[in-house]
Amino acid sequence: xxxxxxxxxIALNLSNSSTSxxxxxxxxxxxxxTEPKFTKLRRITSENLENTLRIxxxxxxxxxxxxRLTSKLIPFATYPLEFEWNYIDIFKKEFEMIGxxxxxxxxxxxAHPDHYTVINSPNExxxxxxxxxxxxxxHIFNAxxxxxxxKLVTHLGGFYGDREQSIARFKKNFSRLPHGVKSRxxxxxxxxxxxxxxxxxxxxELKVPMVLDLHHHTCNPKGDLEELIPxxxxxxxxxxxxxxxxxxxxxxxxRHHADYIExxxxxxxxxxxxxxxxxxxVMIEAKMKDKAMFKLIKDLSEYDDITTIDQSTIKI
DNA sequence: TCGTGTCAAGATCTT
DNA sequence: AAGATCTTGACACGA
Numbered sequence: 001x002x003x004x005x006x007x008x009x010i011a012l013n014l015s016n017s018s019t020s021x022x023x024x025x026x027x028x029x030x031x032x033x034t035e036p037k038f039t040k041l042r043r044i045t046s047e048n049l050e051n052t053l054r055i056x057x058x059x060x061x062x063x064x065x066x067x068r069l070t071s072k073l074i075p076f077a078t079y080p081l082e083f084e085w086n087y088i089d090i091f092k093k094e095f096e097m098i099g100x101x102x103x104x105x106x107x108x109x110x111a112h113p114d115h116y117t118v119i120n121s122p123n124e125x126x127x128x129x130x131x132x133x134x135x136x137x138x139h140i141f142n143a144x145x146x147x148x149x150x151k152l153v154t155h156l157g158g159f160y161g162d163r164e165q166s167i168a169r170f171k172k173n174f175s176r177l178p179h180g181v182k183s184r185x186x187x188x189x190x191x192x193x194x195x196x197x198x199x200x201x202x203x204x205e206l207k208v209p210m211v212l213d214l215h216h217h218t219c220n221p222k223g224d225l226e227e228l229i230p231x232x233x234x235x236x237x238x239x240x241x242x243x244x245x246x247x248x249x250x251x252x253x254x255r256h257h258a259d260y261i262e263x264x265x266x267x268x269x270x271x272x273x274x275x276x277x278x279x280x281x282v283m284i285e286a287k288m289k290d291k292a293m294f295k296l297i298k299d300l301s302e303y304d305d306i307t308t309i310d311q312s313t314i315k316i
Numbered sequence: 317t318c319g320t321g322t323c324a325a326g327a328t329c330t331t
Numbered sequence: 332a333a334g335a336t337c338t339t340g341a342c343a344c345g346a
Binding site: 025118 | 327
């Protein structure tokens with residue numbers, strides 16, 4: 001079976017490939033006049049999109065089949081500014097180019113809205129802002145021509161003093177999401193509150209796929225992985241399952257991401273998935289991005305029963 | 317060129 | 332009720 005690997009946001013093998021350039025509101029305010037502000041935002045956005053294109057090309061050349069777009073592609077995408085900021089129309093051609101390349105290269109692209117997006121918040125304003133943010137992601141995917149199999153990964157949200165109620169509120173609020181957004185959402189277990197077991201149950205009920213984060217499961221464990229994996233795999237009815245992998249920075253702080261990934265944090269998991277004989281994908285969350293991915297594959301290929309198919313794919 | 321403080325957005329813990 | 336902390340990468344500013 002094949003296991004493909006990918007990385008998040010920027011390629012460190014490319015120089016200056018940031019796709020998350022931005023400006024703070026205060027510094028934007030320092031620029032006098034509407035037109036210069038508008039120009040500044042257009043220039044930043046243009047650079048982010050240009051670098052995204054560079055990275056997609058790089059992924060194509062390096063045979064990398066998995067990539068996560070940054071959520072910071074468009075500065076102030078959902079913030080009310082003093083002028084109209086219609087980035088979808090302005091960069092229509094650029095979005096199309098990126099989307100076409102993603103499809104030509106057959107790259108599995110996703111995005112992961114930031115932590116301000118909290119679907120289960122009891123605060124209606126936070127919920128409606130979350131909807132706006134999710135719609136922003138949906139709209140840029142649409143502008144790229146990426147259909148609903150291109151997913152948005154998110155968490156259940158906050159605890160708010162009552163686990164049961166907060167999960168119930170997630171389900172209720174999920175049903176209130178616009179259709180386009182809802183059909184893209186996949187859910188991930190987090191490192192503090194909602195365990196893989198709990199997220200799985202929600203995924204089964206709502207019929208949405210589940211991304212298992214191995215590192216979060218280590219920080220916030222519940223249930224037996226061997227029993228959970230087949231059920232998690234079953235939530236992916238149309239596509240190959242996906243997991244997230246990272247390594248803790250040090251023993252003290254389990255939750256911080258390290259520069260690279262320890263191969264050993266994955267080998268046990270690989271052996272558990274083997275009998276299911278189903279291809280899946282692994283998103284690397286490490287500071288060293290694509291470099292960490294290549295190093296992990298090299299380290300894994302040292303193991304007896306692991307071979308490489310291409311630069312970012314292994315066979316077990 | 318490098319180090320430090322700041323930033324649109326939330327949640328949670330501490331006071 | 333208000334403030335500190337979490338977490339994050341990038342920018343602005345000053346040394």
